[in-house]
Amino acid sequence: MKTVRLGLLGCGTVGGGVVRLIRENASVLATRVGAPLEIAKVLVRDPNKERVPGLERDRITTDAAAVLGDPSIDVVVEVLGGVDPAKGYVEQAIDTGRSVVTANKMLLAVHGPELVERAEKAGVDLAFEASVGGGIPVIRTLREALTSDAVTRLCGIVNGTSNYILTRMRQDGLPFVTALKEAQDKGYAEADPGLDVDGHDAAHKLVVLAMLAFGARVPHETVYTEGIRDIEPIDHEFAARFGYTVKHLAIGQMRETNGKKSVELRVHPALLPTHTTLANVNGVLNAILLEGRALGPCLLSGRGAGDLPTAVSVVADVVDVAGARLSGAGGRMTRSVRLAETHLAPIDDAECAYYLRFQVFDRPGVLAHIAGALAEENVSILEMVQRGGGDARGEPVQVVMMTHVAREGALRRALAAAAKGGDYIAKPTHVLRVAPVG
């Protein structure tokens, strides 16, 4: 019986998990694929590092050509991370007719569409379940379960670090920096947490999801991106008072204005009604809510990272592409991605309800001033609550307003106007959007 020979690029957290799962489940996987899987070559940087138990030394190499140049290798599994040299390796694997499985969200966010097209041309598969939501089968759901449906909206908690920090802030009133420190101590956040807490990692994943859900080719740096550094414990308190929970979300939706289609992609903290499923996805867990025209809402939730959860997804992809290859059906997975030129809607065109936390001096006329500035731009107020005031020392007062749905552009103009006149506003206003899902 023929074996399917795998070339592993990288053997760190995820790669180690992949080796373990493939070894431990060898016979089941062979049944499923139609032939045994063999880990033929493993590329690493440091040949002397201790590796996952049972991995034979002679499989390990530091020479990429030993993997990519070996014609007996059928499937390449890229778990290096980063854009370079991963991109070149993946291209070479595709160009030499291998199917590729990757967990690399950054690579896909930057070069996804061109790699998909390259794979399509070469008639090979490019699978990337593990790139978004770790162990959550969201890519598979978009790719397979929804073939006969059209996704109209998606909304996800896709960064576990940010979700952990927000959860801890809300549950115990911790300030951001303390919660971040805790996340770092627990190994959930990197020493340089920017990619996570500033929203870039979530933006990468949103771009990957949007490619599958909407066929969107959108440069990740054009996605409107906000992180969670500015959230304060008081925002969690006020949100709870209005019946909401603050989560960091990646949101994508198809829009049609005057017959012109566009896609709206944005990453920012947002308010979700407290009793929704998404609002109750806590800690490092991830979740993605898909809305299909036929299917309606569909929520998938689970661990977004970790060696084994992620490896479960990588191995599921390996089984798919290896099986397809054996039966001569390679490339079909890639052909099902339907890329289209995409107009990205500017954030000023977005429409939602807002949470506005003004920090004002407690002087006569302050509310009239703010309400006037909002009214001028047709932003109407739904509810209002004030905290503090009557303070002799002149400490700023917190005034929180929930608005009806408004245009982002109008809101920004209103806030700019409020900030200018009258010297009422003590500190910059905190703006949170209400999520478009219930």
Added chain:
Amino acid sequence: MKTVRLGLLGCGTVGGGVVRLIRENASVLATRVGAPLEIAKVLVRDPNKERVPGLERDRITTDAAAVLGDPSIDVVVEVLGGVDPAKGYVEQAIDTGRSVVTANKMLLAVHGPELVERAEKAGVDLAFEASVGGGIPVIRTLREALTSDAVTRLCGIVNGTSNYILTRMRQDGLPFVTALKEAQDKGYAEADPGLDVDGHDAAHKLVVLAMLAFGARVPHETVYTEGIRDIEPIDHEFAARFGYTVKHLAIGQMRETNGKKSVELRVHPALLPTHTTLANVNGVLNAILLEGRALGPCLLSGRGAGDLPTAVSVVADVVDVAGARLSGAGGRMTRSVRLAETHLAPIDDAECAYYLRFQVFDRPGVLAHIAGALAEENVSILEMVQRGGGDARGEPVQVVMMTHVAREGALRRALAAAAKGGDYIAKPTHVLRVAPVG
């Protein structure tokens, strides 16, 4: 180019949706399958009924042999419902080498393992995503995403009617009969609601899930099954007071006692901590929580019924089996089900924490009596709350106790003892289990 010819058995709610989706998405589906899908024949009972728009009259037949006996048909889609004649038709399709897609949970609950084995022997696929959780890709997740993992537990809200009724009872304090009537008026519940509210439909689905998750061959009538008829609004109130929400759950878990493996399957109302995702799946929505050894928890939620959500799942299955067939890989899906002789753990061996609502006469010694009966069986009390009392008319008092984890058998003996002695207990005690998931 060859087409893949489909024979549809049934064209009601789900069948109509299947026809619509296949027609509306013809070109995408053809890309995905590798050949166009053609709805060649459609079996119904009443040839004159109005059918889904665009379905040609000449495809419709009332003669099963015209579908099953047509050698040009590649894939049979069974959306008739019920065991007979569906079973015979599916067997005939398998025996004549066709792959089969079915949405029929009842058929699978009764004859699943033998149909899987029959399909395996014939080298064809048997797909049934729509049989559990309508549009939720749970079967696909068990079958594909988790190939390299082992499911240790599953816990699901799999009956939309029951979930709707419980949600309405909790949200508006409605009694069961009023909420049921509302569900019937909205078309969520059948005129004969027994299959739904007595838990049998959930038991059917649990048996299907357990077959995939644990390889279990378990007769559905041996699954411990309780419905929701006995839940009263006061149970929702007390549950909330202790921080729980009442849901109707299907629970399956692998157990190992003294090296002997068994599977525990049970269907009953249960208490879930209010802030868990599962507890916040409301209305007619379904959800299934899977726990994989490597993956950890994974929750899938969405519409459990309805023409289009269900049809999305049926069509995804059609694409899989049609594609596999074209590339000569038919039967692989079936081979991946690993059936095993299964020992079903008796319910008396189950262990969980309990909610006990006693209805007692407010007399000295009543609490000592109950506490004594529980202590005798080592069931220890965690919290207690009483409502009513000091009532001159002698109305029963509600005493609710939350226990620590105990054996079901011990609990039953304790309750029997409490009911006997002293004449304290006015009405039967309400017992709810606390779900094993957090």
